[in-house]
Amino acid sequence: MTAKINISINGFPVKIEKGKTILEAAKEEGITIPTLCYHKDLCVAGNCRVCVVEVAGQQRLSAACATPCDEGMEILTNSLKVRNSRKHIIELLLAEHNADCTKCYRNGNCELQELASEYKIMTQDFIELVPLKTYSIDMYSPSIIKDDSKCIRCQRCVRTCAELQGVNALTVAHKGNEMKITTFFEKHMRDVVCTNCGQCVNHCPTGALVEKNYIEEVWEAIANPNKHVVVQTAPAVRVGLGEELGLEPGTRVTGKMVAALKRLGFDSVLDTDFTADLTIVEEGTELLTRLKRALVDKDETVSLPMATSCSPGWIKYIEHMFPEYLDNLSTCKSPQQMFGALAKTYYAKARNIEPDKIVSVSIMPCTAKKFEAFRPEMHDSGYRDVDYVLTTRELAILIKQAGLDFDKIEPVKYDRLMGDSTGAGVIFGATGGVMEAALRTAYEIVTGREVPFKNLNIEPVRGMEGVREATIKIENPVKEWAFLDGVELKCAVAHGLVNAKKVMEAIKSGKANYHFIEFMACPGGCLGGGGQPIPTNAEIRQRRAEAIYAEDRDLPIRKSHENPEVIKLYKDFLIEPLGAKSHHLLHTKYTKRNRY
């Protein structure tokens, strides 16, 4: 129990835990102090000054986010002095901000706009700075648009890129009136180490950083009678979408989402979970093959540990930062890209549709997926495998534009052929999920028995710890895998690139000795992805994770290799895991990239 101290807020005595900031103390008392540069995921900057409060005996106002409470402190959060100053600061920010709100992508979900509305800033007395400076909008990245004229210099993106991701693609440059958030040598976002993870977009309070949206392109495809539009939805979207449509974080909306997609006019609504299951079968087999080559064939060219390859942010990160380890990546494409390659081959054939008539759309919790779909190697179907990638947020926009009342929509099931999902596919959306799904399958292939965990829940790989480790001992394997008898399979899970970096550095220095590692670029895994609803923070990620594991729990089949449509796919089309067709359609290669 932490010691309590006595303070007063707006004249009312309050007891609070020692060490709390004024902002936290006020929150506990039901008083919201406005903030802009503050974000629960990030360190305290104290630079926007919107949260200033009056502390008795102090000449100046204090930033509530950065000031710890002291015994006897008397705090005023809404005195005239505070109000006037706060209003001034909001006016200053507006003078510097391109307040072209009606034309802004974040119109309606902008923290500065909300503050301006709350404080009823009705006039602009200060001189507008935007017309006096030259701004160019960086829209060359397939994932992220950066518009400095809307930047309020809160540095949330900079702290995100540094603290959560360890990438430092965005940084502060220059000072005073020229201070701005920019990239190395002010290059375009597409030309720097940016991983397109979109965490900066998710943490930006305004419209300075937004995803590149493909909403109109998708509407056009839907409206085109000559096109057959298939859509896939990633695991994490079903536990995030609700938030954009007024539901509580952690609400599961799978069936409603499928129904909504059908009403939007998609010709076929399918599930990325299906290819997540497929990924497990391919990747699990790949892992076992690598182990066999290393342990039995004593092949020294085999790269271990094997690292997962589902997260395109992670992929671009390792291509820039640890290119010497590209051979350690699983050659499996991500579920999105496996789906894309199959949509224009397997699906086209089965449905008897010309592949060039198919438009393949994916709904992802991710902005890096937009970049991934753009990669030149992602054309194995003979066409661009995935045509358009929309984020969870963009899907919500489609639903709102179509005027659908999400509350009233009756849930329905995914379409057939590539719409079956197992619990193992769903948990891809949470950090540790790919690992858990892979272990459920690989262990069973090797031993013929289910993983030795209650209800198949591999708890050691679950949770929100940045890096987690688990060891599974293989005992009494089936004959084919007898060489693995007694082997302790060492696994690790890392999410958030700053944690990925730690694991990679441990590998590089020879300190880590893993067989298999799951890497996810975003904190919490895909459920905390850069394309998920804003805001996202630790508490919200936790709620979404609970929803993901509840989905898993409630599904009748919870192991990827038992997915009936995956079994059918192998029988009818692929023949066998890592076979020639798989190799052509489902596997890829990686590109070494420079740091600058």
Add this chain to the structure above:
Amino acid sequence: MSNSHQLKRVDFIFRNENDWKKVLSSTLKRKPAELINELISSELKGRGGAGFPTGLKWKLTSEEKSEEKYIICNADEGEPGTFKDREILSKVPCKVLTAMAVCGHVIGAKKGFIYLRGEYKYLEPELKKAIDEFEYYCKEIDFDFSISIFMGSGAYICGEETALLESMEGRRGEPRNKPPFPSQHGYLGKPTVVNNVETLVHAFTIFKYGAKKFYDLGVQYSRGTKLFSVSGDTPKPGIYELELGMSLQDFVYEFGDGDTKAVQVGGASGFLVPRKKFKDAAIGFKGKLTGISLPTGGSMMLFNSSRSMFNVLDNYLEFFSEESCGQCTPCRVGCQQLLLGIKAVKRGDKPAAYLDKLMRLTETMQLTAKCGLGQSVANSFSSIVENFREEMIY
């Protein structure tokens, strides 16, 4: 007029008896608590401009429990119109080094740094020589203390002590949130004393002659002497050591050109005093019972009637607009608004009453800016606009 105009010139700082070795070895024999008391009773206050009691700063840092502590000499002399630290470091560097070593002895630091302004790069070779000689002597008397020079890169904001620490740690020079203060959480997170060059020289004087000699100079609340950098419309620009507490009137008699219209005390972040208020203004820290007290880092800029106060203010604001680190809203945007605002009023694009809106803005800046830079822009702005409003408009 009056015949009382006598400035008390003193010569402590540059009087070089080259006895620093003796002062150092004898002072190091004294107990830290005794030295802190000596400093506290001298009432020496920081000479960088903010005026924090030096003895208290050393005391607070000495009380922190830490294996590592640091003493940093702030030689990032960037305030427009200030050029005293440069002179100290080139003429009597060993006095500064001695005081740093004594501080190390008092607070428990074995390492000192001199944060040298980027533009003072040319001082570095001579200063290095002095440090070598100094460190050699420390070894001789078996005192474990070393000093390094850290070169600044030319940002004004790095004179702010926490921005200075950020800069030393290899990051952008941006002020930190306070608390914690450097005395608790300074360089590399360790308890750190950051003292201005001149403060350290005064500490030397105090250790050499005793607190009383220092305390007897100056006036109540503003004890001792101060180095003044005199510039502008004056027949004798230069550096002068004067007792604190003098009236501005006396100062102008001595240094003015007979046509002094106003004096900017304390550089761009200080106050402008118009002729009619010279009599009431005294140079020293707050607490004097009557008149205006003007704390200062020592910059005294004199303006005669040929100067446009609009141009003076315009120049200061341009300086602040560029030299704000840019992190906090009131300072980054506020400075630009003040600059553009006075220009707009001058052009007639904004009504004269807009100056009042800007005055209220400076109040907000003073109340809410993260560090001393943004907080002090109000000083020159309000004192110039209040006293020379018509020059802003017509």
